Amino acid sequence: NAGVMQNPRHLVRRRGQEARLRCSPMKGHSHVYWYRQLPEEGLKFMVYLQKENIIDESGMPKERFSAEFPKEGPSILRIQQVVRGDSAAYFCASSPPADSGNTIYFGEGSWLTVV
């Protein structure tokens, strides 16, 4: 079952380090989304990418966060100089190009803990 694959599943970083989260969409899907779920909060949209293009990054924090989806390879969510408040579950989702994107399928998530 080649669903949305995320890695690492769990990541521990010290304050000030960088975190890189990877996401491979479902086979045939070319739209990728990143969501963040902070403790005791709901899921929040961060960014929507297609191959080599950022379509909507309205949910991305202005600093330290970046995302890419290169022509080859997985999508990467990069967090520089992590702080304790970045500790959260980061979910990637994907949808096929033929779909309007309404139905998205989530990966199992990457749990980031900043110590």
Add this chain to the structure above:
Amino acid sequence: RKEVEQDPGPFNVPEGATVAFNCTYSNSASQSFFWYRQDCRKEPKLLMSVYSSGNEDGRFTAQLNRASQYISLLIRDSKLSDSATYLCAVNPLWAGGTSYGKLTFGQGTILTVHP
């Protein structure tokens, strides 16, 4: 006012009970509506899409009321395995006139079904 609001819960019900969740949304232009189920430290999984005419899937029934801007989920004959957090999600219309997988989630309602 939050864009999407859910019953705060938690709901604790016995097996076999019927339980209903409501979710209100503020953007009247919203196009698509969903219920997701999320188990502890797992990814959200699509439970069902919500259509204007209402839809049913086994013990689950979803309704949409556009006039009052709310969606509902009814679970009949609750099972222990229904214990989870239920998230409603709304897809607002993108300014360009095309929607995509940018969902706004409610904060979730915790359901516990006990023997």
